[in-house]
Amino acid sequence: MSDLLERLRERGWRMTSQRRVVAEVLDGEHVHLTADEVHARAAARLPEISRATVYNALGELVSLGEVIEVSTDGRAKRYDPNAHHPHQHLVCSSCGTVRDVHPTGNPLADLPATERFGFTVAAVEVTYRGLCPSCA
Amino acid sequence: MSDLLERLRERGWRMTSQRRVVAEVLDGEHVHLTADEVHARAAARLPEISRATVYNALGELVSLGEVIEVSTDGRAKRYDPNAHHPHQHLVCSSCGTVRDVHPTGNPLADLPATERFGFTVAAVEVTYRGLCPSCA
DNA sequence: TTCTTGACTTGGACTCTGTCCATTGTAGGA
C-alpha cells in the first residue's frame, strides 16, 4: 500500500528519509492523526526527526492534495490521508474519535444562489457530531 | 435588543458588570467575533476586564446554548450569537469573513443508518468555503 | 440597610499548537 510514496516520487517530491517516514505513517492507517501523533510515530522509526520537519512535510502533503487537514475541535488539526475519496466526518463529542462517512445528497446544491452573497463557493465540509458507541 | 440580557437574568445567571458587557458586545452585532475581539470591545467599555473573565463568560454562554462556538480556520474560535436560528456558515478562504447562510434540505437526513456506525448523531455543521466578492 | 458567603474576577504563569530562522546536512543531477 505504498501508492502514496509512489505518487509523491512521480510528482518529483524530493524524497528524504524524514519525508518517507512521515508519508509512511499516514499511508495505510486510516485514522486521523494530529501533527504530534504523526511526529511520535515517525520518531519511533527515526528518533532524531524534528517537529518542524514533520510540520513542513504535512504542510506540503496538504498543498499537494494528498492529505486533508481537518480541524474538528478547534484544538490540534488532524491529518486525513483519505484525500482521493470524497467524504465527510463523524466526530464523537466525548472522546474525539473521527470516522469517515459518506452521506447521500450534495450539500453544495443545497445552497441557493440567493444565499451565496456573491461568493464563489468552492467546497463544503460537513461534520456530524454525536456520541460513539463506547461513550454513549 | 437586549433579549439576551433578559433571558440570562431569567435563567439565574449571576449578573456582574463584566458579564453584562460581554453579553452586550455579542448581543445585537451579527458578526462572528474571536475571543480577543470580544475582549477588545468589552475593554472599550470596561478597561480593567481581564482575558480570563471574557473566556469564562464566553464558555458559559456556550454552555447555556446562547452562543455558538465556530472554528472555521483552525485558529481562534469565533462566537456566534445567532444561536436560536439554525443556520450554517459561508467562509471566505482569503480574508476569513464569515456569513450566516440557510441552505435548503436537512443534512442530518443525508446520513443513512449504515453510515452512523452506532453513533448517536446529535448535530451537524456545514461550512461552505469560497471567495467573497472583494477577494475574488 | 448591613452582613455574609459563595460565586466571580484578576493577572500572571503555564500549556499546547504551530511558525520562524540561521545553521547544518544531503538528494540527485552534471
Added chain:
DNA sequence: TCCTACAATGGACAGAGTCCAAGTCAAGAA
C-alpha cells in the same frame, strides 16, 4: 565524485486558551 539547491534541525518565538491563588462583589438573609 562533486555541487548546489533544497531539506532538516532545534531552539526561540507567537497565538490561543487554561489554571490558580488571592482579592472582590452580587444578591439573598436578617
